[in-house]
Amino acid sequence: MTEPGWDAAYAPGASAPWDIGRPQPAFARLADSGLLSGRVLDAGCGTGEHALLAAACGAEAVGADVSPRAIARAREKAAARGLAVRFEVADALDFGELGMTFGTVIDSGLFHVFDDEGRARYVTSLASVLEAAGTCYLMCFSDRQPGDFGPRRVRQDELTAAFGHGWIVTDIAADTFELNPWPGTTTAQAWLATIRRL
Numbered sequence: 001m002t003e004p005g006w007d008a009a010y011a012p013g014a015s016a017p018w019d020i021g022r023p024q025p026a027f028a029r030l031a032d033s034g035l036l037s038g039r040v041l042d043a044g045c046g047t048g049e050h051a052l053l054a055a056a057c058g059a060e061a062v063g064a065d066v067s068p069r070a071i072a073r074a075r076e077k078a079a080a081r082g083l084a085v086r087f088e089v090a091d092a093l094d095f096g097e098l099g100m101t102f103g104t105v106i107d108s109g110l111f112h113v114f115d116d117e118g119r120a121r122y123v124t125s126l127a128s129v130l131e132a133a134g135t136c137y138l139m140c141f142s143d144r145q146p147g148d149f150g151p152r153r154v155r156q157d158e159l160t161a162a163f164g165h166g167w168i169v170t171d172i173a174a175d176t177f178e179l180n181p182w183p184g185t186t187t188a189q190a191w192l193a194t195i196r197r198l
Contacts, residue, residue, distance in 0.1 A: 048074030
């Protein structure tokens with residue numbers, strides 16, 4: 001989808017399936033376990049719920065998204081909640097433009113939007129901002145999801161292949177995305193991967 005397409009997903013009256021107005025339960029569990037700490041990047045942050053969650057836990061959080069409309073809404077949320085979060089319009093394929101490095105990266109539903117070439121560029125982009133021994137928590141659409149509507153399904157071996165050189169995938173667990181009502185369901189099957197930068 002083009003940048004204007006992503007921006008349209010956040011237009012007044014639009015209801016993007018992934019923009020549920022709260023953190024995904026998988027990331028809330030990570031926060032409860034103390035894993036969203038230090039300097040955290042929310043990659044493809046949308047309206048910012050995961051960056052705001054990290055900030056509420058004391059992290060120095062940054063949210064980045066290609067949609068100016070999403071970033072504007074995220075900044076409004078931060079102001080309303082009294083949370084100090086830096087939200088930036090940025091290309092996920094060039095996070096180096098942020099001029100920062102992070103100990104932790106969160107990806108909730110971004111990896112699966114890319115084709116094969118985009119995936120490789122995205123992993124390179126993540127490597128440019130994630131510190132050595134840093135961790136990426138990545139949740140993506142799973143090949144366990146029936147049908148073919150929605151994002152491209154991701155297999156476990158595709159995750160391990162994408163994060164081959166310079167990374168180690170330490171865990172891939174079955175999980176679930178919560179969704180705004182989306183053809184016949186309010187959930188979708190996901191993988192939650194824990195990936196460390198070498």
